[in-house]
Amino acid sequence: MPPSALASPNVARFKQLAEELGAIARLFGTRGWTPATSSNFSVRLDADHCAVTISGRDKTRLTADDLLVVNLAGEALDAPPGARPSAETGLHLALYRRDPDIGAVLHTHAPSAVLTTRRMPDAENVRLQGYELLKAFAGVTSHESTLDVPIISNSQDIAALAAAADGRLDAHEGICWSYLIRDHGVYAWGPDLGSSLRHLEALDYLLGIELELARLNPRA
Numbered sequence: 001m002p003p004s005a006l007a008s009p010n011v012a013r014f015k016q017l018a019e020e021l022g023a024i025a026r027l028f029g030t031r032g033w034t035p036a037t038s039s040n041f042s043v044r045l046d047a048d049h050c051a052v053t054i055s056g057r058d059k060t061r062l063t064a065d066d067l068l069v070v071n072l073a074g075e076a077l078d079a080p081p082g083a084r085p086s087a088e089t090g091l092h093l094a095l096y097r098r099d100p101d102i103g104a105v106l107h108t109h110a111p112s113a114v115l116t117t118r119r120m121p122d123a124e125n126v127r128l129q130g131y132e133l134l135k136a137f138a139g140v141t142s143h144e145s146t147l148d149v150p151i152i153s154n155s156q157d158i159a160a161l162a163a164a165a166d167g168r169l170d171a172h173e174g175i176c177w178s179y180l181i182r183d184h185g186v187y188a189w190g191p192d193l194g195s196s197l198r199h200l201e202a203l204d205y206l207l208g209i210e211l212e213l214a215r216l217n218p219r220a
């Protein structure tokens with residue numbers, strides 16, 4: 001719910017974004033990307049705050065009451081009793097802190113992401129090359145492009161995981177709007193919710209093609 005401490009223009013913005021996020025979450029639910037209350041989503045409200053999903057809520061029924069406003073240090077504003085931000089909020093906040101132009105972060109446990117990391121146990125990146133749909137990623141203008149998507153090892157230590165992700169993004173060359181966490185899922189982001197959704201959908205499609213190619217050509 002929108003905290004009373006939020007300035008009034010941001011309360012209206014919070015409600016609008018909560019509706020958009022709810023629609024996205026329901027869509028993801030129909031795709032099987034958010035099983036067993038997993039996954040978490042956030043949108044930036046202003047330079048210092050974002051709304052993030054409350055831990056343990058069914059993401060297929062997401063409403064404004066399932067969101068908490070936190071500052072970029074992770075402190076919740078006016079949290080109802082018993083409500084705490086998603087366990088992985090630290091990964092969202094690390095992205096918002098590293099780039100003020102990031103407006104939304106979407107995390108799912110989509111099978112395409114988990115299968116990809118299982119199939120490539122030693123890989124540090126997934127390379128996507130030559131696909132028309134690469135143009136769905138902001139900044140890519142031709143299918144004659146190469147996108148490396150970092151793969152990060154999973155951990156229950158979210159601060160360590162966020163630091164590892166930050167390090168990989170610092171070292172990354174080229175366009176990067178997502179990373180995979182091994183045996184876990186995918187994070188995708190963008191300047192706003194729409195572009196974050198587009199990045200996540202494009203990545204899922206391309207990982208699905210790569211997985212199907214591997215199935216058809218197991219020795220390739």
Ligand SMILES: [Zn+2]
Binds near residue numbers: 040108109184
């Ligand atoms: Zn997760």
